[in-house]
Amino acid sequence: MHFDAFDRYHETDSFIHRLDPRVKVVVTVAFILSNALLPDGAWIASGLAWLVLLFANISSRLGITFTLKRSFVALPFALVAITVLFSVTGEPLASLRFLIWDLTITDVGILRFVSILIRSWLSVQMAILLVATARFPDIIHALEHLRVPSILTTIIAFLYRYLFVLGDEVFRLMRARESRSAALAVSGTRSGRSAVWQAKVAGHMAGQLFLRSYERSDRVYNAMLARGYAGHLETINPHELRRRDYVTVALALLAMLFLQLVGRL
């Protein structure tokens, strides 16, 4: 596995790519915060927020539908919000019977459900754009600048750095499992055994992986000491805020403020 197998970065040269990663983190969080603050049913403000998102997509040169195509990861979670359709307040619109519950769909319920979905959908797209336009080590470095405790950023950096190594380790374990006919059961065949036995095999694999990781961390530490590790990770990317960074943050925050005003008037 290549070291960037997990990376979501898309290499291009654009205005957004050139921005300081701190700016991108702050603007992303501000955008998500702004969405969370918008009241239910603020359609115009949500539409404008979507335009902001499209504008960001265009200026990242990744294509106007770039984040749209990847934005359905949060969709399964919408299941838990479906229950809000049957809000107790509001005008009843339709009712149905599901198992033991008598459910009544209300207008307030629909308003709230759609608002939650839009909020979530807009927020996740900005987060997608963040990791597509900033390298992950740069994001970690930005978090460090933004006062996230260094022990956490260091752990995250190590996690990211060694994930692909342990990912390879997992694939080796899974290949070994398959070659010893402990493969995942396929319906209609007699491969594999009971779910409890499968879980036990999976647990032994996790235990094996734990020991391999534990022992590897010793070797990693010694190798790092040999290369001059003194307790924190260095970066060769200079992070300095230039005028366009300040201007972008200011404009973005103004835009969010405007969205809030539109959403509340």
Next chain:
Amino acid sequence: MHYSPAPLHIPDGFLTLAVSILCWIFTAITLSVAISRSNKSLGERQVPLMGIMAAFIFAAQMINFPVAGGTSGHLLGGALAAITLGPWAGMLVMTAVIAVQALLFQDGGLLVMGANILNMGLITAVIGYGLYRGVPARNRTLKLAVAGIAAWLSVMAGALFTSLQLWLSGTSQLQVVIPAMLGVHALIGVGEALITVAALTFILQTRPDLLGENSASAKGSRGWVVAGGLISLAVVLLSPFASTDPDGLERVAGDLGFLNKGVSAPYQFMPDYVLPVLTQGYIATVLAGLIGLVVVGAIIVLLGKGLRAKS
């Protein structure tokens, strides 16, 4: 790269700002204690260890096994991390895992990350470690059985807390979300328990020194046992109550001030307010939460002092 989202990761937009901030405050306080403890007790050597162990949890979540109906189960790892690495390190490791899942894979939101860390990293560590340390080390079978129960309970606790946060945000209805979430996770928890026990058995057979009395995971005080026991008890008592009598829970929440207008409160921040953050409902929620935090914190501190004086 294969990556399957887990059902407990709340995306952005599903929690109100007040609930998100409350969870962030709780998470930030706990994590700052974890960090200061770790900085004191751990050498420079431990940080790379924790980083690689975070990668281990992440990678171990990829190991799947088939459950009925074409679905497959996999590990969440909160209890396993706390049992093998100790509670504070386990919390930091799980925080890193959840942060990367949110930042890199958009599995879980950024603004609601405080809630996700609380549900999957902090509560799981307290329950997993507290119950595991509560039994004497001599009886290995008992110890492993308790580890399994702790793993199952940690998943249930995560599901319960997620449901409560969704309900307080007005995103889900209590009478549906609690039985649904707890029902699904009762099954997921069984997988978690089986994998955790099997993994611990394997580690105990090959490297018993890593889980022995002199290991990092054994350096916990009795405070953890008390805290783990109390939270487990709360989950055990609250889950059936919330499942069978959601109206009762709603009434209790109303009495405590979490919901000042019953269930309709979260729905009523329509645009006729200028700043809904400052309306009474929000302040009441945040204040009630903060008072709860102070009370719980005071109890923990007092218990810790009392136990230290005794031992």
